[in-house]
Amino acid sequence: MEEVRVAIVGAGPSGLATSACLNIQSISNVVLEREDCCASLWKKRAYERLSLHLAKQFCSLPYKQHSSKTSTFMSKDTFISYVDSYVSELNITPRYSRCVVSALFDETKKKWRIEAKNEASGEMESYASDYLVVASGKNSEPFIPKVQGLESFKGEVIHSSDYKCGEPYRGKDVLVVGCGNSGMEISNDLTDYEARTTIVIRSPFHVLTKKMVHMGMLMTKYLPVGFVDTLISFAAKIKYGDLSKHGIHRPAEGPFVLKTLNGKTPIIDGGSINKIKSNKIKVTYIYIYIYVYIY
Numbered sequence: 001m002e003e004v005r006v007a008i009v010g011a012g013p014s015g016l017a018t019s020a021c022l023n024i025q026s027i028s029n030v031v032l033e034r035e036d037c038c039a040s041l042w043k044k045r046a047y048e049r050l051s052l053h054l055a056k057q058f059c060s061l062p063y064k065q066h067s068s069k070t071s072t073f074m075s076k077d078t079f080i081s082y083v084d085s086y087v088s089e090l091n092i093t094p095r096y097s098r099c100v101v102s103a104l105f106d107e108t109k110k111k112w113r114i115e116a117k118n119e120a121s122g123e124m125e126s127y128a129s130d131y132l133v134v135a136s137g138k139n140s141e142p143f144i145p146k147v148q149g150l151e152s153f154k155g156e157v158i159h160s161s162d163y164k165c166g167e168p169y170r171g172k173d174v175l176v177v178g179c180g181n182s183g184m185e186i187s188n189d190l191t192d193y194e195a196r197t198t199i200v201i202r203s204p205f206h207v208l209t210k211k212m213v214h215m216g217m218l219m220t221k222y223l224p225v226g227f228v229d230t231l232i233s234f235a236a237k238i239k240y241g242d243l244s245k246h247g248i249h250r251p252a253e254g255p256f257v258l259k260t261l262n263g264k265t266p267i268i269d270g271g272s273i274n275k276i277k278s279n280k281i282k283v284t285y286i287y288i289y290i291y292v293y294i295y
Contacts, residue, residue, distance in 0.1 A: 001113075001126040001127065001128050002030070002125070002126070002127050002128070003127070003128045003129070004028045004029055004030045004127065004128075004129050005022075005027050005028045005029060005129060005130050005131065006018075006022055006027060006028070006029040006030075006129055006130065006131045006132075006133060007029070007030055007032065007103075007112060007114050007127050007129035007131070007132050007133070008029055008030065008031045008032065008133045008135055009032050009100050009103070009114075009132070009133065009134050009135060009136055010031075010032075010033060010134070010135035010136040010137060011031050011032075011033035011035075011037075011038040011039070011040075011094040011096070012038070012039055012040070012041060012135060012136075012137050013039060013061060013083060014135040014137070015031055015033070015094075015133070015135035016031070016038060016039075016061065016083065016086060016087060016090075016092055016094070017061045017062050018133050018135060019031050019090075019092045019094075020061065020062055020063055020086070020090035020092055021062050021063075023090060023091050023092065024063065024090075030095060030127060030129075031092065031093070031094040031095065032094075032095055032098040032100055032114070032116050032127075033094045033095065033096050033097075033098060034097065034098060034099040034100070034119070035096065035097070036096045036097055037096065038083060038084070038087055038092075038094055038096075039080060039083045039084075041137060042076060042079060042080050042083070043080055045142075045161040045162070046076055047160075047163050047164055047165060047182075047185070047186060047189065048076075048164055048165045049165070049185065049189055050075075050076040050185070051073055051074060051075045051076060052073055052074050052075075052076075052079060053073070053181065053210060053213065053268040054073075054210075054213065054214070054217070055072050055073060055210075055214045055217075056070055056071075056072055056073070056074055058217060059074075059079070061083075061086055063090060064082075064085075064086050064089065064090070066082060070082075072214070073210050097118060097119040097120045098116040098117070098118060098119070098125065099116060099117045099119055100114060100115070100116045101115050101116065101117055101124075102114070102115045103115075103132055103134075105132075109128075110130075111128045111129065111130065112127075112128065112129045112130070112131070112132040113126065113127075113128055114126070114127040114128075114129065114132065142159040142160075142161045142162075143159075144157075144159055160178070160182045160183065160186060163186055165189060165193070166186075166189045166190040166191075166192060166193030166195055167193050169190055169193060169195040170193045170194050170195060171194055171195065171196075172195050172196065173195075173196045173198075174190050174195045174196065174197050174198070175198050175199075175200065176190070176197065176198070176199045176200065177199075177200040178199075178200065178202075179199055179200065179201040179202070179203075179205065179267070180265075180267070181265065181267055181268055183199060184199070184267050184269075184270070184272045185270055185272065187199045187272055187275075187281050188270055188271050188272040188275060188281070191275055191280050191281055197280075197281050197282070198281070198282040198283070198284055199272075199276075199281055199282070199283055199284075200284055200285075201247055201248065201283055201284070201285045202285070204248075204249040204250055204251040205248070205250075205251065205264070205266065205267050206233070206236065206250055206251065206254075206255040206258070206266035206267065207236060207240055207243065207248065207266065207267045207269050207273055208232065208236055208255060208266045208267070208268060208269065209239065209268070209269055210268055212232050212235055212236060212239075213266065213268060215232070216228050216229075216231075216232045216255070216256055219231070220256060225254075225256050225257055225260065226254065226257060228254075228256055229253075229254025229255060229256050229257055230254065232254070232255060232256070233250075233254055233255065236255075240269075240273060243273070246276050246277060246283060247276075247283035247284070247285045248273075248276070248283070
C-alpha cells in the first residue's frame with residue numbers, strides 16, 4: 001500500500017490545481033485519473049467549435065496566468081495547451097488509467113483507504129492518505145434517461161458529449177433536446193452545416209453575450225449582485241428585445257443571483273438567438289431531458 005498525505009481523484013483542471021498547490025507546499029499527493037490523459041472532458045468529449053465563455057482572467061489555474069497574447073475568450077485547443085503546459089511546469093504527475101473503485105475512511109487509523117484498478121495492467125492498487133479530494137467533476141458522466149418510445153426510434157440518438165461537428169448531419173432533421181449552453185451551441189453549429197434544426201426548451205433562462213458576463217463578473221467585485229443584475233438584464237433587453245414570442249422566457253431572478261442561488265448559468269449567445277429569431281432554428285417548448293436526435 002502506498003501512503004501519501006493527499007489522494008486526489010480526477011485529473012481535470014480542479015484536480016490538477018489542487019495537486020499544484022500541494023506541490024508548491026511540498027505536501028505529498030497522488031492524482032488518480034481513470035482516463036489516459038488529463039482534462040479528458042476537454043480533450044475527448046467537447047465539440048470542435050467550443051470556446052471558453054468566461055474571460056481568461058477568470059480561467060487561470062493557480063501559479064500560472066494566461067499569456068498576454070492569448071485571446072480574451074480562448075478556444076478549446078488553446079485551453080488544452082495551457083493545461084498541458086500547467087501539468088509540466090507545476091510538476092504534476094497524474095497516474096492515468098486508474099479507476100477508483102472504493103474509498104473508505106478507517107476510523108481506527110484515521111486514514112483514507114483507496115482502491116483503484118489499473119486499467120492498463122488489470123491490477124488493483126491500494127493507497128492510504130490523510131485527506132481525500134474528489135475532483136471528478138459534475139459533468140463527467142453523460143446521462144441518458146429512459147424516454148418512452150426511444151427504443152423504437154429509427155434514427156440516430158447521441159448524447160451531446162459525443163457530438164463533434166455538424167458535417168455528418170448536413171441536410172438532415174435534427175432535434176436537440178435541452179437548451180443549455182451545449183444545446184444552444186450545437187444547434188448553432190448544426191445550422192451552419194445546413195441541418196434542419198429544432199431545439200427543445202423546457203425552462204426559462206437568461207441570454208447574455210460573453211462581454212455582458214465579463215462585465216458583470218468584474219462589477220460584482222465592487223457592487224451588490226442585485227444591482228449588477230439590474231444593469232446586465234437591462235443591457236440584455238436592449239440587445240435581444242422580447243424573446244418570449246420566440247419561446248424564450250426570462251426567469252424572475254437576475255442572472256448572477258440565479259447563478260448564486262442554484263448554480264444555473266445564463267445562456268451565452270454565440271449566434272443561436274439570431275437564428276431562432278429568423279426561424280433557422282425552430283423552437284418547441286416542452287418538459288423533457290437533454291438528447292440529440294438525428295434522422
